[in-house]
Amino acid sequence: MRNKKGKKKGEKYYVFEISWEVCNKVGGINTVVKTKVPYMIKEYRDRYYLIGPYFPDRAISEFRERVPPDKLSEVFEKLKNLGIICHYGKWLIRGEPNVILVDYGGYIYKNYEIKTKLWEKFGIDSLGTEFHDFDEPILWGDAVGVLLHNISDLFGNRVVAHFHEWLSCGALLYIKRNNLKIATVFTTHATTLGRTMAGNNVDIYSIMEKIDPEEEAYKWGVHSKHQVERVSAHVADVFTTVSEITAIEARNFLKKNPDMLLFNGIDTEKLPTFEEVLIRHRLYREKIKEFLQYYFFPYYSFDLDDILIYFISGRYEFHNKGIDIFISALSKLNRVLKNEKSRRTIITFFWIPSDVIRIKPELLMAKAYYEDIKDAIEDNINEIESRIIRALISRKSITENVLFKEDFLKEAKKKVMRFLRDGNPPLCTHDIQNEENDPILRSFRENNLLNRKEDRVKVILYPIYLTGADNLLDLSYDEAVIGSHLGVFPSYYEPWGYTPLETGALGVAAVTTDFSGFGRYLSQDTIRQNEGIYVIKMFRRSDEEKIENLFEILYQFSKLDRGKRIENKMEARRLALLADWNILVSAYINSHKVAIKRVYDSSG
Incomplete structure (x- = not known):
């Protein structure tokens, strides 16, 4: 059976996945894209391509350039005349996928023309936008649109283009503006407006139904990005997002229900076995204990055989990442353990990079x-x-x-x-800029977490990236996590939440919240016991309730014996493996099939 274009239904199609973070790590989307690669290649083989921006300083370590196939070479030559330079090669990650990196430097002359067309066709107001903040990714995206246009014409096959975040939507809008027969999928990982408001301490979930998204977007100066995101959600053949919590945002802020949810997964094939985790835990815990000896023992000592190591990590977003809630809960834990005359010591690391001057x-x-x-x-x-x-x-x-x-x-x-x-002992390993006004250190002091001898909860702000060679712990991030007992991630705004997922995958118990996409994913199992990866109730709760709910988990965990902690490690690992890409990649593949059907097989 053939469709109107004479193509056989069910014939193989090419998939092009487009992201600003291909060979260019900025945030979590880089993790989503690259950990999924082996599973996409397994499905699409040599018909799968990734497209990203070309930045020479990043490409030198991430990308190996190769001679492009004849068909692509023909397209690349044509695009040179427009000022678009394409680099073909392999991304140096597991699976080594086909990659096209687009250098748009010679295409800047099109900037105002592209922005004019966005206004005329879609009503997107980009007057007065900053080049690096908005114009640059839109320019790159438009250049990618030109590339896809030419590839589609020359290949003569069905083509799916999958776009991540508004940054890649210049290409999606190019396709729709020119009525191209290319199937499109758009995935938003977090709405621009939601992230902006939450980052400014606005409790978006309690007032979401009252928010006028256009008015708020202008108020916060993100209207251009918001409008690109909103229009893209409506014109894409398939609109998706990564979690139930982000779907709520999309309905309210973008006025569009996602067609489906594409949960984020992990590449389980590179994980150590559980037996290896247990061995490494002892090894890395001893390295942490050695650090604790010269950090605390010049001032006083405590029983290193009766400690638990908690940690929080991530970007320095004091409210968004729940650092404020965590410190308040730790303060209560300290008071309760002291009142109980507990001999157990809770060491809490804050692995949160900041602007450092030097090691103290x-x-x-x-x-x-x-x-x-x-x-x-x-x-x-x-x-x-x-x-x-x-x-x-x-x-x-x-x-x-x-x-x-x-x-x-x-x-x-x-x-x-x-x-x-x-x-x-100090509260921080390093001298940092404006130390007296640092929000974390100030909160330590306000909550009476001062690292005194009598304190059962000790806190350490460790404001550098864990590289494995920092002249203190000398552990990589994964090694430090494995050496710990509990990762705490009480984020207020977390569209998915890779950190608790990756912590669990490494065999370490973790705390997440029902603000987190991953937390809600786990909560679909309504009969699950809250252990291994703990999901605390924070959605539409008061600050007092949030602190109390987190404190209860921290306190309960502090009472567990070694056998129960090992049970938690096993359960954390089991729960994390529910997000195996082997399971979750099928949703991506299904979104492509739906897009193909809507574009190529539609009777309309």
Whole structure:
């Protein structure tokens, strides 16, 4: 059977996935796109292409250029005459997909013409927009539209173009403006207006039905992006979003119900086994404990065998990421544990990059003195080992005089005296810009989290990226997560929420919320016990209720014994694997099939 164009129904089609974050990591969409690649290639093979912007400084480490196939070469030559330079090659990630990176530098002369057409055809007001904020991605998108136009004409096959976020929608609007026979899918990962208002501490969910989105978009200066997003949602052949919570935004702000939800997944094939996770947990936990010794022990000591390590990570968005709620809940946890005279210590890392000046000099000094003590022990380890064995077989009590020679003890005590300091440990590992007014440090002080000896909750702002070579923990992000016990992500605005998902996948218990797309995805299972990955109730709750609900989880977890914590690790891993791309990629493939049917097989 053939359609009106003479094409066989069900024939193979090409898929082009377009994102500003192809070979150009900016945020979470880069993770969505690249972790999905092997599963897309499995379905589409050599008919799958990714299209992104060409930035030489990024491409040098992410992209390997190759000679394009003859058909593409013909298209590229044609586009050169318009000032559009296309680079074909492979993205250096798992699966090594086909990639076309578009250099739009020579296409800038079209800027005002493109913006005029957006106004005339779609009523998009881009008067007075900033070039790098709005015009640049729209220009790139229009150039991609020209590329897809020529590819579609030359290939003679059905083509699906899948667009991520408003940044790629210049191409979608080019296709619709020119009435091209290309099937289009548009995915918004978060609405521009929702992200902007939430980032400015507006409780959007409690007033959503009262908001006039056009008026608010102008008020916040994001009307051009909002209008591109709104128009794209309406003109795309298939409109999708990534979660139930973002679908609520789309209905209210874009006035369009998504055709389907495309949940974000993880690439499970690269994960360590659970057995490997348990081994690595012990290894990386010991590295964290070593750091804690020179961070806290110059001032006072506590039992390192009775600690739990909590953490939060992500962008420095004090309200959006729930940092404010977390600190308040930790403050209550500290008060309760002190009142109970608990001996357990909760170490809480805030792995949140900020504008740093240097590692605190007193911390570097403490580390140097600690390593001096450690080196002295290692230099004498053979003799110390022999003395321990002799003491054991002689049934002697093991005292310091039995273990060490007198001259060694004298020198060691001098080293320890240099190591010791008065006062309290710092709240931050680094000197940072405007430290007195830093929101996290100020909130620590306001909530009486001061790292005093009697405090059962200790806090550490660690304001640099975990690279594995930072001269302190010297752990990568994944290693630091595996060495911890609980990741806490009480985000107020989280369209999906990769951090709790990835934490669970690494076999570490996590906290997310019903503001999070991933949290709501898990909550579809109404009989699930709230463990492993905890989903706390925050949607349309007061601040007091949010803090209390989070505190209850933090407190309950602090009471778990080792066996229960291992059960939580196993459950966290099981829940994370529900978001395996092997399962979730089918929704992407289905969205393409629906778009093909609507464009190529429609009787209209």
